[in-house]
Amino acid sequence: MISELNHFDLFLTGATILTGNPGQPEIRDGSIGVRDGKITWLGHGTPQSGHTTKRVLKLAGCVVTPGFVNTHTHSILTMVRGVAVDAGFAPSYTPGIPKGPELNPDQARAFARLGALEALLFGSTVLGDHFAHADVATESMAELGMRLCPSWRIHDVDFAEVAHGSWTHRPAIGAKMLGAAMDLYDRWKGHPRVTVNLAAHAVDTCSDGFLREIAELASRHSLVVSTHLGQSIVELDRVRERTGKTSTEVLEDVGLLNSRLIGGHCIYLTDSDIARMARSGAHVVHIPKCNASSGRFAPTPKLKRAGINIALATDTQHGDMVELMRWALVTARVQTGSVDDEWQPHHVFHMATLGGAKALGMADSIGSIEVGKRADLVVFDFQRPHLTPQVNPLGNLVHTGHGRDVAMVLVDGEILVEDGRPTRVDMDVICREAEKAAREVWSDVGRQYWAA
Numbered sequence: 060m061i062s063e064l065n066h067f068d069l070f071l072t073g074a075t076i077l078t079g080n081p082g083q084p085e086i087r088d089g090s091i092g093v094r095d096g097k098i099t100w101l102g103h104g105t106p107q108s109g110h111t112t113k114r115v116l117k118l119a120g121c122v123v124t125p126g127f128v129n130t131h132t133h134s135i136l137t138m139v140r141g142v143a144v145d146a147g148f149a150p151s152y153t154p155g156i157p158k159g160p161e162l163n164p165d166q167a168r169a170f171a172r173l174g175a176l177e178a179l180l181f182g183s184t185v186l187g188d189h190f191a192h193a194d195v196a197t198e199s200m201a202e203l204g205m206r207l208c209p210s211w212r213i214h215d216v217d218f219a220e221v222a223h224g225s226w227t228h229r230p231a232i233g234a235k236m237l238g239a240a241m242d243l244y245d246r247w248k249g250h251p252r253v254t255v256n257l258a259a260h261a262v263d264t265c266s267d268g269f270l271r272e273i274a275e276l277a278s279r280h281s282l283v284v285s286t287h288l289g290q291s292i293v294e295l296d297r298v299r300e301r302t303g304k305t306s307t308e309v310l311e312d313v314g315l316l317n318s319r320l321i322g323g324h325c326i327y328l329t330d331s332d333i334a335r336m337a338r339s340g341a342h343v344v345h346i347p348k349c350n351a352s353s354g355r356f357a358p359t360p361k362l363k364r365a366g367i368n369i370a371l372a373t374d375t376q377h378g379d380m381v382e383l384m385r386w387a388l389v390t391a392r393v394q395t396g397s398v399d400d401e402w403q404p405h406h407v408f409h410m411a412t413l414g415g416a417k418a419l420g421m422a423d424s425i426g427s428i429e430v431g432k433r434a435d436l437v438v439f440d441f442q443r444p445h446l447t448p449q450v451n452p453l454g455n456l457v458h459t460g461h462g463r464d465v466a467m468v469l470v471d472g473e474i475l476v477e478d479g480r481p482t483r484v485d486m487d488v489i490c491r492e493a494e495k496a497a498r499e500v501w502s503d504v505g506r507q508y509w510a511a
Contacts, residue, residue: 074090080428096433101429127411185425186208260287263294263297320339336362
């Protein structure tokens with residue numbers, strides 16, 4: 060008699076499995092059984108007692124990993140791709156380029172779907188996405204089937220003024236943003252793949268009193284809070300001028316520096332800031348490519364030595380978490396000036412998977428391939444010259460792999476990408492709609508980009 064546990068909805072077999080579980084990091088010629096969206100069997104070959112399955116995927120020559128957890132993105136900002144990266148600063152602070160709040164709902168939807176689709180095709184099964192138009196963006200991104208941890212970009216300054224160097228905190232703006240944030244929470248509460256968070260934009264764009272309001276709401280509803288922390292000299296100077304403190308010290312004072320806080324960038328942190336974060340259990344979201352593209356590094360060797368959990372995120376550039384692991388590894392080695400045991404491929408792989416899941420409070424259910432966890436999986440085609448030979452598949456993935464090597468993506472055992480294309484949405488339509496929206500929003504500020 061076959062045990063009920065050996066009835067599978069899906070059975071993946073013949074692959075090399077990079078589990079993300081330190082106790083069993085790699086399984087060659089491995090198999091994964093999936094039932095009701097969970098991993099119910101993991102090992103070599105098939106269960107000895109026999110099994111039945113609805114669909115078998117034979118994956119010889121492939122590598123299977125946990126889904127990547129992309130903790131800090133702004134999918135709508137695909138609208139400034141190829142331009143903002145060379146402006147030297149975050150798009151919201153930069154005059155002369157389109158701003159998120161200026162979009163109409165159709166444009167916001169088009170850009171959000173584009174950014175989410177790109178990330179999904181490259182293996183991200185979770186997006187921590189926070190920006191303007193979060194209501195429209197969440198609806199549109201949820202259509203793709205991936206996990207979302209969305210939020211409105213919460214602040215009490217007028218970003219139209221910030222782009223021109225003026226920071227004036229207005230309670231009415233803050234009240235409106237918090238109201239929208241909690242409306243989003245109420246709308247998606249209980250959804251199996253959408254977990255709404257709060258996103259306090261940054262300490263320079265949120266007054267102390269407003270940050271305390273956010274802290275109280277986060278505590279009351281046990282919500283993760285994302286923020287930009289130590290992302291620029293401008294932030295440091297504005298906060299020091301206003302409070303006489305560092306941003307980290309302000310977050311501690313207002314009650315936000317705790318295990319539910321994830322700080323993005325963390326480039327400009329003092330040794331005291333790092334010690335405070337370590338004591339609090341707060342998480343760092345490392346965004347190595349965006350940081351390096353603007354000529355800066357986050358002090359990840361110091362952060363790691365302090366014992367702080369580090370996650371990875373793509374932010375406003377591409378959605379390729381595979382390339383991002385490479386940037387994280389290389390920028391750390393540049394800072395230490397050596398190759399050593401502290402920075403190896405498995406460290407950045409952890410950041411991209413289980414480290415991100417831990418930051419979002421999801422490590423019990425995702426982030427590694429283990430029996431009992433959700434079947435969020437990525438299948439890579441390793442039958443390619445740049446991924447051969449497979450002496451060390453994880454080393455190949457981190458050093459020479461790309462998101463474009465992804466063949467299949469699953470969430471809860473549902474195949475969302477097959478043969479490199481999405482199963483729920485039309486990729487060509489999404490690209491056309493985003494191109495159309497880009498031409499519309501750039502028509503006034505960037506005519507030179509579409510010269511006749």
